Amino acid sequence: MIATATQTRLPAAERRRQILDVALEVFARHGYHDTSMNALASEAGVTKPVLDQHFASKHDLFEVLLAETGDALLRAIESAEVEDSPRRRVEAGFRAFFRFFEDRPAAFGVLYGSSVATDPEFRRDARQVRDSFSEYLTRIMGDMSHEDALAMAAGINGLSEGMIRHWMHLGRVRSADDMAALAARLAWGGLESLA
Numbered sequence: 001m002i003a004t005a006t007q008t009r010l011p012a013a014e015r016r017r018q019i020l021d022v023a024l025e026v027f028a029r030h031g032y033h034d035t036s037m038n039a040l041a042s043e044a045g046v047t048k049p050v051l052d053q054h055f056a057s058k059h060d061l062f063e064v065l066l067a068e069t070g071d072a073l074l075r076a077i078e079s080a081e082v083e084d085s086p087r088r089r090v091e092a093g094f095r096a097f098f099r100f101f102e103d104r105p106a107a108f109g110v111l112y113g114s115s116v117a118t119d120p121e122f123r124r125d126a127r128q129v130r131d132s133f134s135e136y137l138t139r140i141m142g143d144m145s146h147e148d149a150l151a152m153a154a155g156i157n158g159l160s161e162g163m164i165r166h167w168m169h170l171g172r173v174r175s176a177d178d179m180a181a182l183a184a185r186l187a188w189g190g191l192e193s194l195a
Contacts, residue, residue, distance in 0.1 A: 016054045019044050023065055028109030032062055033118070062115065063125060069107045070129030076100045078136060089140060091184040097160055098176035098183070101168065108168050112161065130157050156187055 010018065022044040026035050037058050041051040055061040080096035083089045101108050110116075116126045134153035141149045163183050167174065 012054075015046070015050070019046065019051060019054055019061075020065055020068065023061055024069065024104075024106045024110060027062060027065065027115065028106035028113065031109075031113060032058070032115030032122075037061075059119075059121070062110075063121065065110055066116070066122060066125045066129070069104075069110050070126075070132065072104075073097070073100050073107065073111070073129070074132055074136060077133070086140075086142065087184075087188055090188055091180065094160070094180035094183040094187070095177060098164070098167070098180045101164060102172065102176040105168070105172070108164065112165060112168075130154075133157060159183060159187055 041048045077096045080092040116122045137153035138149035
């Protein structure tokens with residue numbers, strides 16, 4: 001007999017991780033408003049009371065997922081900063097960005113989906129993700145005022161978001177590396193002209 005997830009008792013941390021992994025996929029597929037806690041529990045193979053032990057509400061679960069996904073994206077981009085020249089760091093950062101969504105397409109639905117736009121708290125959380133990314137970018141931009149670096153980082157955020165939306169909308173027909181090369185070429189041309 002094959003044991004199901006409801007028959008297998010996992011340690012709390014593993015169960016929470018399982019629920020978050022399933023929730024990422026379900027929210028990406030159906031959106032925040034069309035996903036119920038009962039549906040999440042069912043897809044995770046747990047009962048609703050088990051789900052309630054880990055998350056006080058659907059809102060709480062989505063908020064945790066949004067923050068966690070944003071942190072994972074930033075860590076992926078930060079870990080790419082091993083190149084020796086500014087141009088290569090820009091290219092590596094874009095590669096990490098596009099590869100992150102290539103490996104986790106459901107993360108796109110959480111970070112950039114309509115669910116974020118419909119709730120003021122989610123908009124605030126998404127803004128914090130963008131602000132963290134902007135602060136990271138300002139640290140690698142070199143010699144300029146913090147205010148100028150933040151303004152340019154906002155532009156890079158906009159460029160990244162626009163290109164990832166385009167790529168996902170078309171079904172990721174180009175490779176992540178091709179998209180990263182295009183984004184880096186556009187960003188670098190813009191940054192170089194300011195020097």
